[in-house]
Amino acid sequence: MGRADRLMAVGLDGKAHFISWGPFQISLANLLVIALIVVLFVLAIVLPFPKQRSRP
Amino acid sequence: MTTRADSPAERRSWTSRVRERAEVALPPDKLLPDRQPEYVASWIYVFGVATIAALIFIVASGVVLTLEGPQWYHVSAVGHFVNSVHLWSVELFFVFMVVHLWGKFWMAAWRGRRVMTWITGVVSFLASIGAAFTGYLVQTNFDSQWISSEAKDGLNSVGIGAWFNVVNVGQMLLWHVVLLPLVVGAIVVWHVLLVRRHGVVPPLDAREETSP
Incomplete structure (x- = not known):
C-alpha cells in the first residue's frame, strides 16, 4: 500500500461504533448516512433554486 | 416505396400498431421537451435525475470491473479506484x-393518473436493493463471506434459501x-x-402545467 493509499484508507479492522437506546441499536455509520439524507431533504425544500437567465 | 401503413392489411401489422400507439402516447415534444413548468425550478425536483446520473456511473464502472475481474480490482491502484467509484x-x-x-411521497406523486409512475419507482427501488445486496455478496473478500453467511440464515428462515442461495457465488x-x-x-x-408521458407532478398547491 502506497503512502497516499495509507492516508486515504479508512480503518475497517477495529470495533464498529454502535449507538444503543433501549431496544434500538444502530451503527454510527448508518445513523450518519440517515442524518445526511434528512439534511439533504430539508435543504432541497428550503434552499432557493437559481433563477434561469432570461432568454433573448 | 411507402413508409406508412396505408392499406387495411398493412394497418393490421403489429409494427404499425405499436408505432401508432407510441406516437400517440409519446409525441416527440413530450419525449424530449425543452421547457418544464415553473414549479420544476426547485432542488427537490433535481434528485430524480441525480439518481439516474449515479446509475450511469454505477453501470459504467460495473462494466469496467466486469471486463477486468477481481484479480485486477483487488490489487491494482486503478482497479481500487474503479471499485471505489462503483x-x-x-x-x-x-x-x-x-x-x-x-419528496414524491410528500407531494402525493401518484396524483393525476401517475399511479404506474409511482409503482415503477417503488419496484425499481426494491430491485435496486437486491442489486446492491448481491453486489456486497460478490466482492470476493471476507466481508462478502460474512454477509452471505449471515443472510443465509435469514433467507433459509423464510424458505427461499435453497433457490436463492446467497453462498453460491x-x-x-x-x-x-x-x-x-x-x-x-x-x-x-x-x-x-411514464414521467415524460404524464409530466412532472406539480406541488400540492400548484396548478397543473403552469408554463414558465
Whole structure:
C-alpha cells in the first residue's frame, strides 16, 4: 500500500461504533448516512433554486 | 416505396400498431421537451435525475470491473479506484433515490393518473436493493463471506434459501451482473417514459402545467 493509499484508507479492522437506546441499536455509520439524507431533504425544500437567465 | 401503413392489411401489422400507439402516447415534444413548468425550478425536483446520473456511473464502472475481474480490482491502484467509484456511486444512488422518494411521497406523486409512475419507482427501488445486496455478496473478500453467511440464515428462515442461495457465488454474480441490472434498467426506462408521458407532478398547491 502506497503512502497516499495509507492516508486515504479508512480503518475497517477495529470495533464498529454502535449507538444503543433501549431496544434500538444502530451503527454510527448508518445513523450518519440517515442524518445526511434528512439534511439533504430539508435543504432541497428550503434552499432557493437559481433563477434561469432570461432568454433573448 | 411507402413508409406508412396505408392499406387495411398493412394497418393490421403489429409494427404499425405499436408505432401508432407510441406516437400517440409519446409525441416527440413530450419525449424530449425543452421547457418544464415553473414549479420544476426547485432542488427537490433535481434528485430524480441525480439518481439516474449515479446509475450511469454505477453501470459504467460495473462494466469496467466486469471486463477486468477481481484479480485486477483487488490489487491494482486503478482497479481500487474503479471499485471505489462503483461503491460510492451506489451510495450516492441510494441517498439521491431516498430524497427523491420522500419528496414524491410528500407531494402525493401518484396524483393525476401517475399511479404506474409511482409503482415503477417503488419496484425499481426494491430491485435496486437486491442489486446492491448481491453486489456486497460478490466482492470476493471476507466481508462478502460474512454477509452471505449471515443472510443465509435469514433467507433459509423464510424458505427461499435453497433457490436463492446467497453462498453460491456463481449464482449471486450472475444475478448481480446480468439479471438485476436488466430489471433495474428496464424499470427505470419505463419510469422515465411514464414521467415524460404524464409530466412532472406539480406541488400540492400548484396548478397543473403552469408554463414558465
